[in-house]
Amino acid sequence: MTDAADPVLETRSYVRRVLAAARRGVDRGEVEEAVYDNGGLSGRYLMMTVISAAIAVLGLMLSSPAVVIGAMLVSPMMGPIVALGFSLALLDWGRLKQSLTCLVVGMAVALTVAILLTLLSPLKEPTSEILARTRPNFFDLLIAVFSGVAGAYAVIRQRGETIIGVAIATALMPPVATVGFGIGTGDLSISVGAFYLFMTNLVAIALAATLTAGFYGFRPRLSERPSPWRGIAVLAVFVLLSIPLMISLRAIGLESQATAETRTAVADIFAGADARVTLLDARSEGKGVTVSTLVSTRKLVPDAQAQLQDRLSAALHTPVTATLDQIVVADPQAASRAVQASTGSNPDPTATLRTRLSDAVPFATDAVMVDAEGRRAIVLLRPDAGLDLASAYALEAGLRARFEGVDVWVTPPVQELSAVALGDAEARATAVWALARWRASPALRFCRPSPGLEGAPDAAQAFRAQLAAAGVSIGNEDGPACQRGDENLVRLDLG
Incomplete structure (x- = not known):
């Protein structure tokens, strides 16, 4: 013994x-x-x-x-x-x-x-x-x-x-x-x-x-x-403090992993399309992850968002909500200037936000303007930016998702917009957005809907309501004359 x-x-x-x-x-x-x-x-x-x-x-x-x-x-x-x-x-x-x-x-x-x-x-x-x-x-x-x-x-x-x-x-x-x-x-x-x-x-x-x-x-x-109880009590407090902090650390690690997996997945999904990730934001919310990305590509991939959703869910083993917007451009290499928040010191927060926005837009711009409070920004695209209206619309949505709390307006160069299909809700939304950005007061003529288009009068009324909600005033409803084959269209004259 x-x-x-x-x-x-x-x-x-x-x-x-x-x-x-x-x-x-x-x-x-x-x-x-x-x-x-x-x-x-x-x-x-x-x-x-x-x-x-x-x-x-x-x-x-x-x-x-x-x-x-x-x-x-x-x-x-x-x-x-x-x-x-x-x-x-x-x-x-x-x-x-x-x-x-x-x-x-x-x-x-x-x-x-x-x-x-x-x-x-x-x-x-x-x-x-x-x-x-x-x-x-x-x-x-x-x-x-x-x-x-x-x-x-x-x-x-x-x-x-x-x-x-x-x-x-x-x-x-x-x-x-x-x-x-x-x-x-x-x-x-x-x-x-x-x-x-x-x-x-x-x-x-x-x-x-x-x-x-x-x-x-x-x-x-x-x-x-x-007295051992004091040491035990101190260690117990440390453990209690560690629990929420470990959860926070896990969330940060999950966001980092989601960002890396998204870049890898986009490279695979758009293989051969010379695509680039222009904007990417990953956030851990509750028990899942929300990922928002904007991709510049030469060719659209129809099911890209669904593929990204499946890839991230399998890789992260956690609920994932993925949003993927695509912009068709002539030169996706320009998107290599993808969004990176400025980390350098800058005494003017407005200038900092303007710099970050400029870095976030990999296309030719005439100007990037920010108000004194940093709550609203306007990006003026140049005619040689290479974006159609739908792509410019998607760019604005991506910038708003990235710069949360900033009312970002992307203004495309004025271009031809002579007719909009009444039955295409996405085309109507894009047209309303462009008219609002151009501050246009168009003249409209709703062409006679064909018998096969259901709800055409409702679509015309919805178009008027969308214009009003966007602050677009209608010059008059006596726009360009309808021609053969213009059924189910609204003809526009921007003046």
Whole structure:
């Protein structure tokens, strides 16, 4: 029995020696004094919070990583976070209340600064730096955990506090500024996502600091022996935080896989047609994936969307909703300038949106115009763009799907549109769209429907209603004369 117990005793003895070596040279009293001196509410803390929050929100709106890093350098949030972790390790409720008060006040000040600057700023378009902080995932949790460990270690060993403060500020100040930007612009989806990231990081950093403090022997005065329940409770919190973040990470991974599979599937479906993916957007929604793509090709493939749907469902093993629009062009190689969101810094969100739209349209354009709010854009196609009306109509639909929230108008060059088949709903819709984009007031003449066309009078009435809904005014209903073979057509004169 003694022999069987020896390995256990040796293991415990080895662990004790490791812990003793790690804790050697740590002055608990001095460390606690330093922690709580830096973790309290003070005028310096409030001033540095204001400065840090202002720099952070401006850097986010400018989409400038360098400016955001500057905000991290002056952020004072390391102090109260580490103090919160030590308070939990020591079960010092007075210090815990002090740390929480400091954090709540600091967060309120940072939010106020971010909201005010957002309201005063003309930059209201979410940048890549902002959007990157609205979808937290499991990797963000790991970053926060290591930041908390590093922060507590730096304080205990009294080395590198400034650099570790940057690591902690990385996880805290930019998300708070992003929450303020979302509130200031009225975009609650941005605020909710960034707030979830902030709370995840806050809890993870504090609990990581608690575990690190416990490892170095910081525990309640009345209980100098280790208490396993605290470690178990901390790990349980980490597990609870990990569940939604793992789900978010899976969604991001699924979108990436769907994008890659869509490109592969399009290459196979349009083999020999010299096709190119012009626009592609994949989003994980609920338990499934929604994929929207626009393909430029020399030859239409009738069942391309159905093939894409089947391919993606088989490859992703999850419900898929696929939409595939096709544009017939003379030179699909031009579509190699497929949509890629601009990641460079640009001080003007309107210019950023205009650049992204220009990159998204692989055809000759006369101009790409965006309004001051970035809510509406007009793309003027040149006559040599090589698109017929149906293809230009599909291009507009693809751009609207890609640039969600932007009212994109694609205006094709004025071209012949002398007659529309009443029985063809798609042709009627395309004609109405073109007339609206040209701001035309056509003269119409509905040619005598043949007896074989059912519902022709209803189709004529529907055409009138579509024109009215699109804001197209009819010049008169005495357009070009009907000729032999014009039955079931509406003749147009654009003037």
